[in-house]
Amino acid sequence: MNLGILTIGNELLSGRTADSNSSFIAKELAPLGWRVTKIMSVGDEENAIKGALDHLFLSSQGVIATGGLGPTADDLTTACIAQAFGRKLILHEPALRDIQDRFARLNLPWTENNTKQAFFPEGATPLPNPAGTAWGFYLPVKDQFVIVIPGVPREVQRILPEKVLPLLKSLFPGEAPAAETVTIKLFGLPEARVDAALGDVDFAGMDVQVGFYPNFPENHLVLTAHQEEAAARKNSLVLAQAEVEKRLGSHIFAYNEDTLEGLVGRYLTEKQLKLALAESCTGGLIAHRLTNQPGSSLYFDRSLVVYSNQAKTQLLGIPEEVIGAYGAVSRETVILMAEGVLKESGADLGLAVTGIAGPAGGTESKPVGTVFVALADGNQTISRQFRFPWDRLRNKTLFSQVALLMLLKYLRGENTP
Amino acid sequence: MNLGILTIGNELLSGRTADSNSSFIAKELAPLGWRVTKIMSVGDEENAIKGALDHLFLSSQGVIATGGLGPTADDLTTACIAQAFGRKLILHEPALRDIQDRFARLNLPWTENNTKQAFFPEGATPLPNPAGTAWGFYLPVKDQFVIVIPGVPREVQRILPEKVLPLLKSLFPGEAPAAETVTIKLFGLPEARVDAALGDVDFAGMDVQVGFYPNFPENHLVLTAHQEEAAARKNSLVLAQAEVEKRLGSHIFAYNEDTLEGLVGRYLTEKQLKLALAESCTGGLIAHRLTNQPGSSLYFDRSLVVYSNQAKTQLLGIPEEVIGAYGAVSRETVILMAEGVLKESGADLGLAVTGIAGPAGGTESKPVGTVFVALADGNQTISRQFRFPWDRLRNKTLFSQVALLMLLKYLRGENTP
Numbered sequence: 001m002n003l004g005i006l007t008i009g010n011e012l013l014s015g016r017t018a019d020s021n022s023s024f025i026a027k028e029l030a031p032l033g034w035r036v037t038k039i040m041s042v043g044d045e046e047n048a049i050k051g052a053l054d055h056l057f058l059s060s061q062g063v064i065a066t067g068g069l070g071p072t073a074d075d076l077t078t079a080c081i082a083q084a085f086g087r088k089l090i091l092h093e094p095a096l097r098d099i100q101d102r103f104a105r106l107n108l109p110w111t112e113n114n115t116k117q118a119f120f121p122e123g124a125t126p127l128p129n130p131a132g133t134a135w136g137f138y139l140p141v142k143d144q145f146v147i148v149i150p151g152v153p154r155e156v157q158r159i160l161p162e163k164v165l166p167l168l169k170s171l172f173p174g175e176a177p178a179a180e181t182v183t184i185k186l187f188g189l190p191e192a193r194v195d196a197a198l199g200d201v202d203f204a205g206m207d208v209q210v211g212f213y214p215n216f217p218e219n220h221l222v223l224t225a226h227q228e229e230a231a232a233r234k235n236s237l238v239l240a241q242a243e244v245e246k247r248l249g250s251h252i253f254a255y256n257e258d259t260l261e262g263l264v265g266r267y268l269t270e271k272q273l274k275l276a277l278a279e280s281c282t283g284g285l286i287a288h289r290l291t292n293q294p295g296s297s298l299y300f301d302r303s304l305v306v307y308s309n310q311a312k313t314q315l316l317g318i319p320e321e322v323i324g325a326y327g328a329v330s331r332e333t334v335i336l337m338a339e340g341v342l343k344e345s346g347a348d349l350g351l352a353v354t355g356i357a358g359p360a361g362g363t364e365s366k367p368v369g370t371v372f373v374a375l376a377d378g379n380q381t382i383s384r385q386f387r388f389p390w391d392r393l394r395n396k397t398l399f400s401q402v403a404l405l406m407l408l409k410y411l412r413g414e415n416t417p
Numbered sequence: 418m419n420l421g422i423l424t425i426g427n428e429l430l431s432g433r434t435a436d437s438n439s440s441f442i443a444k445e446l447a448p449l450g451w452r453v454t455k456i457m458s459v460g461d462e463e464n465a466i467k468g469a470l471d472h473l474f475l476s477s478q479g480v481i482a483t484g485g486l487g488p489t490a491d492d493l494t495t496a497c498i499a500q501a502f503g504r505k506l507i508l509h510e511p512a513l514r515d516i517q518d519r520f521a522r523l524n525l526p527w528t529e530n531n532t533k534q535a536f537f538p539e540g541a542t543p544l545p546n547p548a549g550t551a552w553g554f555y556l557p558v559k560d561q562f563v564i565v566i567p568g569v570p571r572e573v574q575r576i577l578p579e580k581v582l583p584l585l586k587s588l589f590p591g592e593a594p595a596a597e598t599v600t601i602k603l604f605g606l607p608e609a610r611v612d613a614a615l616g617d618v619d620f621a622g623m624d625v626q627v628g629f630y631p632n633f634p635e636n637h638l639v640l641t642a643h644q645e646e647a648a649a650r651k652n653s654l655v656l657a658q659a660e661v662e663k664r665l666g667s668h669i670f671a672y673n674e675d676t677l678e679g680l681v682g683r684y685l686t687e688k689q690l691k692l693a694l695a696e697s698c699t700g701g702l703i704a705h706r707l708t709n710q711p712g713s714s715l716y717f718d719r720s721l722v723v724y725s726n727q728a729k730t731q732l733l734g735i736p737e738e739v740i741g742a743y744g745a746v747s748r749e750t751v752i753l754m755a756e757g758v759l760k761e762s763g764a765d766l767g768l769a770v771t772g773i774a775g776p777a778g779g780t781e782s783k784p785v786g787t788v789f790v791a792l793a794d795g796n797q798t799i800s801r802q803f804r805f806p807w808d809r810l811r812n813k814t815l816f817s818q819v820a821l822l823m824l825l826k827y828l829r830g831e832n833t834p
Contacts, residue, residue: 283708
């Protein structure tokens with residue numbers, strides 16, 4: 001089944017609000033195999049709404065529309081749709097009672113304009129809103145249909161999975177072809193090189209669709225199989241994934257929902273290891289990424305963000321002479337940083353980064369974008385040097401990425417000095 | 418002039434990527450007086466692109482399209498548009514040289530598929546991309562036009578203001594009324610309360626347009642004046658801004674391009690003060706935000722990201738008994754954190770944060786979202802408690818926001834214990 005999505009609201013056209021409902025709805029529909037053919041946004045205006053529905057019906061069996069269901073004068077969606085399809089508006093008593101009850105429960109004063117939200121086009125099936133007063137509705141129109149739900153993202157995130165998807169599954173049981181995907185996450189190759197490396201793979205012959213999704217600093221490759229049989233889909237994806245791994249294996253660090261910081265956290269938890277960081281040029285970003293994971297207090301002990309040289313000396317015991325002789329941005333210093341934070345913290349692993357994020361601070365031998373990374377475990381200390389060509393924010397992101405990747409490889413037993 | 422926006426990419430229809438370009442473009446066009454009538458998203462597919470352009474041309478003089486300009490096989494936009502309007506594709510030498518130069522500068526190996534990005538439909542004006550290899554183009558089609566730019570948001574944010582808007586202004590000089598804007602940045606009030614507080618202001622009478630832009634965790638209010646005369650625009654904006662300040666002054670922290678971390682950095686530099694942080698629940702985010710500013714090494718000394726209680730005790734000298742008696746998340750602890758990092762670092766100011774970002778760790782008296790912030794200068798220590806109702810990432814963002822805001826107010830002489 002092909003579906004269109006229509007989001008309604010003047011705030012979408014003025015740029016005041018970014019439309020987050022479309023991507024949420026599309027993402028919920030994708031695994032059901034229902035294909036979104038087009039997404040449109042129009043203002044609260046009758047001709048625009050009618051024109052958009054007509055256009056979407058050209059390529060879709062149904063349209064899911066959001067927004068314009070509130071009690072105020074500029075909320076026109078229900079009336080427009082009734083008008084567009086020649087339906088009267090009819091009061092739905094259960095909806096009215098539900099809305100009145102909700103006002104009473106929340107101790108809100110009832111105003112008469114709220115009654116408007118209990119009217120639906122003739123022939124519509126009202127859809128209760130689990131999270132607000134604006135009910136949605138399903139309206140069949142000849143052999144097509146429109147489903148209208150409220151526009152508040154928090155309400156969409158309840159009414160769609162709880163009311164709309166079950167309704168669609170019951171109305172169109174045979175219509176949801178299965179689809180299966182594998183996401184392969186790569187780092188360290190530009191999109192064009194990923195593409196070139198896969199140029200000789202006959203994905204079409206395997207009945208697999210390929211999408212590239214740049215996601216700085218990563219590239220995500222999504223393989224999708226649409227065959228009827230679950231076994232056929234699985235088989236196609238296994239073959240296609242193997243071809244990708246054969247060509248790009250060393251650049252793959254994660255699959256599907258896994259993230260770099262999530263994987264690092266999972267390995268540290270499994271191995272019951274505590275991590276301490278010494279960050280200079282990343283300025284706390286590695287710690288921020290790690291602590292975005294719920295439960296990170298299990299394995300993350302501390303980060304010493306030693307921006308000044310004094311902090312490096314004082315907190316990590318790095319001799320001033322080392323910094324003087326080799327510089328704060330040097331392999332010698334980063335090794336002492338990793339070993340210093342390991343020793344001071346009593347953690348199991350010490351990870352350290354020092355570099356030049358830019359725009360200033362570069363020299364001929366150590367230009368902007370230069371970074372040194374070291375990982376110490378008490379027995380050995382691994383260190384690496386990288387250079388990136390970007391601006392301050394992207395350099396910081398890349399510095400944190402290579403440091404976390406060094407740690408991930410170590411935890412997987414792939415990294416040696 | 419009416420304009421349509423078309424965003425192109427399978428990732429938009431699959432829900433993998435939310436379309437942030439449309440709202441950015443709409444927001445940039447709004448102050449110029451050009452009206453966006455419709456926004457559409459379609460996949461990388463010829464019929465869909467052509468159908469969407471036809472539909473948008475019904476209500477718009479021109480269409481701004483994004484996406485599908487990459488070097489890979491699934492990037493079809495340029496070819497589709499050439500085909501749709503019966504144009505040949507022609508190699509544009511300056512674009513090819515620019516792309517090759519960019520590869521050389523970044524030390525990236527050249528692959529032949531990149532040449533594709535230097536081909537444009539006959540009759541098109543290529544638009545250099547200041548931030549990437551995918552140039553855009555302007556293509557007149559009878560008395561209408563389409564402008565195509567890349568889909569990477571970072572690139573859109575450069576090419577639109579630097580190339581597209583100047584081109585449109587020069588092509589349609591009568592169409593773009595002069596405009597001047599003031600952006601007022603607010604924190605601590607939901608959009609509906611900002612709206613209600615300004616309900617009695619006669620902006621229309623002052624000839625000023627108002628836009629609300631939620632920008633989590635901030636709300637940005639953009640005032641735009643369109644009068645012919647520069648003096649009249651200035652005058653209107655001064656009046657309107659004064660009305661906003663009268664009603665919402667205490668929630669305003671910045672104007673126009675200023676950011677919270679940028680202002681903090683400017684004051685610290687001016688006053689020649691050094692800052693040290695002790696971060697628990699923010700996990701390095703405050704340090705990350707501060708060090709995103711070029712030149713932050715002038716005033717940022719260190720952050721001790723003390724995630725474990727042991728780190729708090731060891732690095733900040735907080736007695737275990739205090740943590741035992743009051744908890745790691747308490748006013749008593751945060752005050753000792755701020756004073757501890759101030760003393761240990763020898764900086765001029767110590768800023769500390771401890772709280773519960775969630776999802777776990779909340780208690781009845783200290784639920785998820787509770788945060789304590791303290792600022793010590795050696796003479797006095799200010800502390801505050803806040804509670805926020807969000808998820809882990811948004812709570813971390815808010816915790817960093819209130820801490821930086823406390824520091825900014827102190828630096829402005831507004832914060833007292």
